[in-house]
Amino acid sequence: MRDQFTAEGAIVLDNAFGYWVARVYLASRAEMYRRFRAHGVEITPEQWMVLVRLWEQEGVTQTHLAGRTFRDVPTMSRILALMERDGLVARREDPTDRRARLVYLTARGRHLQKALSSEARAMVGELLSGIPEDDLLVTRRTLQRILANIEPER
Template identity: 30%
Template sequence: MFLNIAHNSVKQCMSEVFQRGGFNLTPEQFLVMDTLWDEGVLTQQQIADITMRDKNSIVKLIDGLENRKLVRRVSNPKDRRQNLIEVTPYSRKIKDAVTELSLEAVATIVGDIPREDLESFVRTLARMERNMNPKSDLEALARKYPTKKK
């Protein structure tokens, strides 16, 4: 229950920061955009796998991003049954501003919590995740996406 409450508060904080910054993005949409900015062109299934979300929810997120002109679907020339998702020039243009806003939200969320406490928290969450999903590696994600700017 506590994790769900905290998760909802994090999402609300991120949404508010994006809105104040002039970007109508949900935290889930940001996760997809950040994945595409980092990984490049991906299939919807690859996005679902990387973000650990089901494919149906990814389709809805991509629909919203496509409506905002942030991504576009293109046919996969190697397999026409698949769509490739690529970022648009507009989304490349706003990447730095949106990323900065996400870091601002994270700074608000972690506040003055000491780095050691954050690292311990991530390790504990990673252990909980591995208890449920032995192949999961949240600690690798935490290293890739640090909680504080360096």
């Protein structure tokens, strides 16, 4: 991976680690849209991450969700506003803190779990097809170490 720079200091973009991470992200994002759209669901990957976190635990604050999905609070507020508009979540005042709002799934948001999770599992299966498990584990550990180098205090 260090071959992304020539001896003269030029960048070889096709050999750059970040280039391939970005390409995989963009391609998988487009594939997710396509697959979810086939189920009649128009959600962004950011909204998908919120749904997954709420399937794990609902009734949490917007601030908690922002932290668990790596978004800032204003961005999370906009994501939730769109999800609320689309009938996926409901925000309610926190009875213990009137300034905070708790986020809950609606019946529609809960109902999507089975179909979308199955579709996500199928997509990941296809994305990882033919790649040995050991290679995948090394890739995940490597990405985690790179992130730790970028964000050492986390």
